[in-house]
Amino acid sequence: MSVVTVRNLPEETHRALKARAAQNHRSTEAEIRFILENAVRPKHGVMLGSLLTEIGREVEGVDIEIERDQTVCRVGNLLPTR
Numbered sequence: 001m002s003v004v005t006v007r008n009l010p011e012e013t014h015r016a017l018k019a020r021a022a023q024n025h026r027s028t029e030a031e032i033r034f035i036l037e038n039a040v041r042p043k044h045g046v047m048l049g050s051l052l053t054e055i056g057r058e059v060e061g062v063d064i065e066i067e068r069d070q071t072v073c074r075v076g077n078l079l080p081t082r
Contacts, residue, residue: 014028021031 017031018028021028024031024034026034
């Protein structure tokens with residue numbers, strides 16, 4: 001796991017984070033992780049089949065029928081492990 005240090009965070013912002021964390025029954029650190037995850041991760045995974053179908057429509061004459069795999073995966077799980 002990576003570690004991030006945030007410098008010069010206004011005290012008012014820190015208090016607001018602590019209050020928000022308490023409302024959500026999380027630690028301040030967990031609340032910050034939650035906020036960051038939601039800010040940078042897409043709400044819905046990329047649907048490769050839908051993208052390929054759209055590309056086919058744009059170039060005309062290509063009709064792709066793709067059986068959808070309903071398995072949900074996270075982008076982080078696709079990266080090779082070391």
